[in-house]
Amino acid sequence: MAREEKIAMKKYFLLIPFAVILTVGILIGGLIQSGYGQPAPIKLTYALFQPATAALSAMNTAFAKEIEKQTNGRVQITVFQSGSLLGAPAMFQGIRNGIADMGNGITSYSPGNFPFTSITELPNDADSGWAVSYAQYDFLMKYQPKEWNDVHILTVVSPGADVMGIGTGRAPIRTLEDWKGKSIRVNHADIITALGGTVKDVPMAEVFDSISKGVLDGVVGTTEPFKSWRLGDVCKYLTVNTAPLQPSILWYNIMNKNKWNNLPPDIQKTITDVSREYVGKLGLTWDDQAVAGVEYCKSVGGSVYVLPKNEADRWTAAILPVIDARLKNLTTKGFTRQEVEDAWNYFKSRVAYWNGQQAKNNVTPLLVRMEKVLK
Numbered sequence: 001m002a003r004e005e006k007i008a009m010k011k012y013f014l015l016i017p018f019a020v021i022l023t024v025g026i027l028i029g030g031l032i033q034s035g036y037g038q039p040a041p042i043k044l045t046y047a048l049f050q051p052a053t054a055a056l057s058a059m060n061t062a063f064a065k066e067i068e069k070q071t072n073g074r075v076q077i078t079v080f081q082s083g084s085l086l087g088a089p090a091m092f093q094g095i096r097n098g099i100a101d102m103g104n105g106i107t108s109y110s111p112g113n114f115p116f117t118s119i120t121e122l123p124n125d126a127d128s129g130w131a132v133s134y135a136q137y138d139f140l141m142k143y144q145p146k147e148w149n150d151v152h153i154l155t156v157v158s159p160g161a162d163v164m165g166i167g168t169g170r171a172p173i174r175t176l177e178d179w180k181g182k183s184i185r186v187n188h189a190d191i192i193t194a195l196g197g198t199v200k201d202v203p204m205a206e207v208f209d210s211i212s213k214g215v216l217d218g219v220v221g222t223t224e225p226f227k228s229w230r231l232g233d234v235c236k237y238l239t240v241n242t243a244p245l246q247p248s249i250l251w252y253n254i255m256n257k258n259k260w261n262n263l264p265p266d267i268q269k270t271i272t273d274v275s276r277e278y279v280g281k282l283g284l285t286w287d288d289q290a291v292a293g294v295e296y297c298k299s300v301g302g303s304v305y306v307l308p309k310n311e312a313d314r315w316t317a318a319i320l321p322v323i324d325a326r327l328k329n330l331t332t333k334g335f336t337r338q339e340v341e342d343a344w345n346y347f348k349s350r351v352a353y354w355n356g357q358q359a360k361n362n363v364t365p366l367l368v369r370m371e372k373v374l375k
Helices: 002-033 055-070 091-096 117-121 129-143 189-195 204-212 257-261 265-299 309-333 337-357 366-374
Strands: 042-047 075-080 102-106 151-157 165-168 183-185 218-221 237-240 251-256 303-306
Touching: 042 091, 055 075, 055 102, 055 251, 055 265, 091 102, 091 151, 091 251, 117 129, 117 309, 117 337, 129 151, 129 265, 129 337, 151 257, 151 265, 165 265, 183 204, 189 309, 204 218, 237 265, 251 257, 251 265, 265 303, 265 366, 309 337
Parallel strands: 042 075, 042 102, 183 218, 237 303
Antiparallel strands: 102 251, 151 251, 165 218, 165 237
């Protein structure tokens, strides 16, 4: 009997370690199920310079929320609106230096810093903000210009027509001759000079008062700010330039390079996938706001004039030499003429490709949408 008891005791003690391991395993499993033991969420800061009520800010905020959703909460993004963390002029350097992890900015606030990228801002035949934005994205992904080496590009977006709206306070601009002597606020100084106008460097926040006081004759760009900045209240005349050849101005969402490099590969892939989707959504937002700008001008009693084709052709002829001049200027920035020409041809091919994809994606060309509003 004593011998049997000893054997039973040995079995009992041998079973103890297994019981302990099993119990610990169950406890750990329970902790994981209840959320404990998970890696801490990746927390990012995101700087926007526009107010939260601006359409692009709202879409960029949705972009941040979508990243959180698609990563199942593993990424958490705090959005700082209205320039509360970084203003527009400081955006690129601020992201590069890590003041914010992500940010939304515009190339025009860093003049001369994006020479190769400027090829995508040349007057082109894009039918919509959706089409030109995807063409710009393809361009940057293919060429990876060194001017972006210190940051990681998430999205790019551009209005499809950056000289579509010509708003003036006291006298309309409806012919090439009307440009003479007019002081204009614009993103593309060389284009206004080619048309015969005089460029005046006025911050966007001061345009309304400048036109109201007669310090500035008008403003040229996409028709979006005629509502968002209420320029329709002070511009009694709006000329809609229907010329298909329109320049762009590139807006970007970027991330601090070190922050990006330290993200897990699966998180990087998810953010890249969401970013590509939002290139199109942001482009459509530009188109929506361009239409809304014209609607607003009409609603407040402004005179809206559609440039007839024969006059639009005259304007296009005046603008065409600007393209060659800009391309030639790039050869002074360290690029060969062949490199520049090849890149320009590639960009035009991507514009044509994305123009051709609009119908399949239920995207209506901007001018078609404008025609409906202007009837």
